Amino acid sequence: MVDNFTLSCPTPRPRDSIVTLSHGGGGRLMKDLVDDLFITAFNNPELAEKHDSARVAAPGGRLAFTTDSYVVNPLVFPGGDIGSLAITGTVNDLAMAGAVPHRLSCAMIIEEGLRIETLAAIVDSMAATAAAARACVVTGDTKVVEHGKGDGLYINTAGIGLIPTGREVVPRRVTAGDTIVISGDIGRHGIAVMSVREGLAFETTIESDCALLTEPVELLFGAGIDCHCLRDLTRGGLGAALIEIAETTMLHLDIDETAVPISGQVRGACEILGLDPLFVACEGRFVAFVPADQAVHAVDALHRHALGVGAKVVGTVAAVQPDERGLVTSRSSLGTRRVLDLPVGDQLPRIC
Amino acid sequence: MKYVDEYRDSELVDTIAERLRRITTSHWRIMEICGGQTHAILRFGIDELLPSGIELVHGPGCPVCVTPAALIDKACSIAVLDNVIFCSFGDMLRVPGSHADLLEVKSQGGDVRMVYSPLDAVTLARENPQREVVFFAIGFETTAPASAAAVHQAEQEKLSNFSILVSQVLVPPAIEAILSSTHNLVQGFLAPGHVCTVTGYEDYAALVRRFNVPIVVTGFEPLDIMHGIYLTIQQLESGRAEIENQYTRSVRPRGNEIARQMIERVFQAASFSWRGVGEIPRSGLRLREAYAQFDAERRFGMESYTTPDDPQCIAGAVLQGVRKPPDCSLFGSHCTPGHPVGAPMVSAEGACAAYYRYRRVPRRRSDNSQ
Numbered sequence: 001m002v003d004n005f006t007l008s009c010p011t012p013r014p015r016d017s018i019v020t021l022s023h024g025g026g027g028r029l030m031k032d033l034v035d036d037l038f039i040t041a042f043n044n045p046e047l048a049e050k051h052d053s054a055r056v057a058a059p060g061g062r063l064a065f066t067t068d069s070y071v072v073n074p075l076v077f078p079g080g081d082i083g084s085l086a087i088t089g090t091v092n093d094l095a096m097a098g099a100v101p102h103r104l105s106c107a108m109i110i111e112e113g114l115r116i117e118t119l120a121a122i123v124d125s126m127a128a129t130a131a132a133a134r135a136c137v138v139t140g141d142t143k144v145v146e147h148g149k150g151d152g153l154y155i156n157t158a159g160i161g162l163i164p165t166g167r168e169v170v171p172r173r174v175t176a177g178d179t180i181v182i183s184g185d186i187g188r189h190g191i192a193v194m195s196v197r198e199g200l201a202f203e204t205t206i207e208s209d210c211a212l213l214t215e216p217v218e219l220l221f222g223a224g225i226d227c228h229c230l231r232d233l234t235r236g237g238l239g240a241a242l243i244e245i246a247e248t249t250m251l252h253l254d255i256d257e258t259a260v261p262i263s264g265q266v267r268g269a270c271e272i273l274g275l276d277p278l279f280v281a282c283e284g285r286f287v288a289f290v291p292a293d294q295a296v297h298a299v300d301a302l303h304r305h306a307l308g309v310g311a312k313v314v315g316t317v318a319a320v321q322p323d324e325r326g327l328v329t330s331r332s333s334l335g336t337r338r339v340l341d342l343p344v345g346d347q348l349p350r351i352c
Numbered sequence: 353m354k355y356v357d358e359y360r361d362s363e364l365v366d367t368i369a370e371r372l373r374r375i376t377t378s379h380w381r382i383m384e385i386c387g388g389q390t391h392a393i394l395r396f397g398i399d400e401l402l403p404s405g406i407e408l409v410h411g412p413g414c415p416v417c418v419t420p421a422a423l424i425d426k427a428c429s430i431a432v433l434d435n436v437i438f439c440s441f442g443d444m445l446r447v448p449g450s451h452a453d454l455l456e457v458k459s460q461g462g463d464v465r466m467v468y469s470p471l472d473a474v475t476l477a478r479e480n481p482q483r484e485v486v487f488f489a490i491g492f493e494t495t496a497p498a499s500a501a502a503v504h505q506a507e508q509e510k511l512s513n514f515s516i517l518v519s520q521v522l523v524p525p526a527i528e529a530i531l532s533s534t535h536n537l538v539q540g541f542l543a544p545g546h547v548c549t550v551t552g553y554e555d556y557a558a559l560v561r562r563f564n565v566p567i568v569v570t571g572f573e574p575l576d577i578m579h580g581i582y583l584t585i586q587q588l589e590s591g592r593a594e595i596e597n598q599y600t601r602s603v604r605p606r607g608n609e610i611a612r613q614m615i616e617r618v619f620q621a622a623s624f625s626w627r628g629v630g631e632i633p634r635s636g637l638r639l640r641e642a643y644a645q646f647d648a649e650r651r652f653g654m655e656s657y658t659t660p661d662d663p664q665c666i667a668g669a670v671l672q673g674v675r676k677p678p679d680c681s682l683f684g685s686h687c688t689p690g691h692p693v694g695a696p697m698v699s700a701e702g703a704c705a706a707y708y709r710y711r712r713v714p715r716r717r718s719d720n721s722q
Contacts, residue, residue: 336397348442
């Protein structure tokens, strides 16, 4: 009988332990990697079609579309990893446009030598985060570069989100008199990554604040808040986000530094390292520019979510004086003001 | 946050500001020596709280700023070598020499690493026996004990692949140079609290006696600085010139004996050319002959290299307190933190960078400042 006869390799190929250039070569190894790892982890019908493009049903209304690349070192840090970051970062950019995440893409640039186990853990983390965001990864790409030509793994994600009718969340709607609300304490991500990357031993572990912001943002809309603009705090922290808005709108933003929530751990680390916490990275915080008469409601709405329990009013959009267009000022605990300016590059620890 | 918030208490700061207004009858010019103090003054707007009779001028106490371009050029020349791991404190990486900074060397393939302690560089030397590990030892007496300890440790471990490029400077000779200048306008000094934590303040007492000028050892928080200014003004208004210690929670009269001994064991005083200021006798440190094998300048044959300062820049006058950053024609136009010409524009502690960051627009004084 030959009915149940199948050809098979007498010694099954052992599962690879590291990524090699062949995994990006377009051959069997690459197909296996894509099928076994990515398509399995991101499991959804549009991806399973394995077409050159994902075919997505077009919903009515306006779309938000964004992309971002992730090059964090180390790949895994307290409170997250490059995978969770690559999903949250892009989903959060959609949320800042008032959009509900819909579809995502994922392109991986992998340095040969990366352990498959590490890659699998990161892909699982992406899949879990995407599921939590109710967004499907429907298309992707894989490239492998030679050893020494990457930093383990770079990820690019793009996202499409749906903007519900009636929402208009853009910098140009920010107006003098608006109140600036922050969703929680700042600086955790930057200090968490720096403490691992630079081998700083603090007495306690500071975890990244890496988190999906769609839910707290939807709570604001659900409470009827007319969010003029939203901006998530990323690489340059609160300071850079505010300066971007001020320079885009040519308005004057004034914040009360004593009102900005900062944990004792982050403050302590910043004091030791000589960093300004206003410019330390976050990955799960945002600011909302809301009409002054809705500020209290906005803070109350955010308090109902675990990611918003630390929400506070931190400042206002001031009436513009001719010499203060496009500026952000900060009021110190002593009642004096300083101009916030972007650091030239990354903040560097000071020596004394 | 404990040990920080107490020293940023606005009511106490206001109380001192009020007392200062009561006792200040003349115009007084006070110099804070340390860049950390300059940074705090501008970050917290402390000068806005002072009566108009008190003028603060910013001293030469930013170690990054006063490191001469020639030494940075040497650092870049060493860092670019294939077999070298070049280690530096973070804020030194962006300081330009005459043609490049260490971040540029790194971007072109140099193995430049940021470390938080000189002893981290010793660890790198131990872990990389086939490579030369060089530490850029910059700073005042605050960093000197750790630099000395690194050299001492390397000697104990017989690490032949470790060396340091020395740019260690001393505060008292710089104050002496300022007071000896015929252009001097400074009438009182806030001495640097962290330096004095290491050295104590006997050398400063000698300066007080010689030049009849008040010197108050001062900390770095707003309340410390206001208190230091208050003690200085009290002396000036009553015609006294004494050494006083405001920063008693950290500074002892003779400092930290162990740290001083470590400096003494490894280093000796030497002439040093301050960027923007020029040569000041016995104002720097160099390795003693017994430790000469750890001298990177000797190891890499760079002892004779020199670079002149930019002639247009008034950094020297700024660092001596004779002029202020906005007096410079290059300030804010040709010279910015992104493209610094003069050294004080480079580090966040530099007077020009601090002015650029916090003072680009005319500011309203706070209501209680007059």
